[in-house]
Amino acid sequence: MTPSTAEATLARIARLFADHGHVPYEGARREAVTATEHALQCALLAEWALAEPELVAAAFLHDVGHVLAAEAVARSDAVDDRHEVLAVPFLAQAFGAAVVEPVRLHVEAKRYLVRVDDDYARRLSPASVHSLALQGGPMSDAEMRRFAALPFAEDAVRLRRWDDLAKTPGRPVPPVGHYLSLLESLTWRDADTA
Numbered sequence: 001m002t003p004s005t006a007e008a009t010l011a012r013i014a015r016l017f018a019d020h021g022h023v024p025y026e027g028a029r030r031e032a033v034t035a036t037e038h039a040l041q042c043a044l045l046a047e048w049a050l051a052e053p054e055l056v057a058a059a060f061l062h063d064v065g066h067v068l069a070a071e072a073v074a075r076s077d078a079v080d081d082r083h084e085v086l087a088v089p090f091l092a093q094a095f096g097a098a099v100v101e102p103v104r105l106h107v108e109a110k111r112y113l114v115r116v117d118d119d120y121a122r123r124l125s126p127a128s129v130h131s132l133a134l135q136g137g138p139m140s141d142a143e144m145r146r147f148a149a150l151p152f153a154e155d156a157v158r159l160r161r162w163d164d165l166a167k168t169p170g171r172p173v174p175p176v177g178h179y180l181s182l183l184e185s186l187t188w189r190d191a192d193t194a
Helices: 003-020 035-048 053-061 064-072 083-091 097-116 118-123 126-134 141-148 153-165 176-186
Strands: none
Touching (some): 003 035, 003 064, 003 083, 053 097, 064 083, 083 097, 097 153
């Protein structure tokens, strides 16, 4: 990892929010907030919970794969865009596992929570219920055991809960620049320049 790769990744993240952040969150099955509002609210909820900076960054970046997918192909509300998987190689260019893994696992965390927490399942928005069906539905017993044993499973579950609460129209949030500064502080650094 070179500093220029991390800088390029940060610049692209800033462009993605500037160019695509205004779109309604969740595409055609819209929530009442934009993609940027959702990301900012999710990160703010992580801050309020006194999460580690890496988990705050993951909360801010958890849906960046939606934008990457939309850039590659026209987004369809009838197909899972696998945004959590698409984000991994992109984010891994600049960040370590403590940022990347909760992003990768946040969809699995929803499937897990639906299986283990009936109250959680009842509170899902219609858009989240729709995407849950596309993402495989509730986990099986074997999937639950595998997921729970993963190193970043607990962080992914925390992120998932904030994700579901980050849909409040008009909630005051810090500007995008606040979280871009956080991201910059967390990027991989070349050992010779750190």
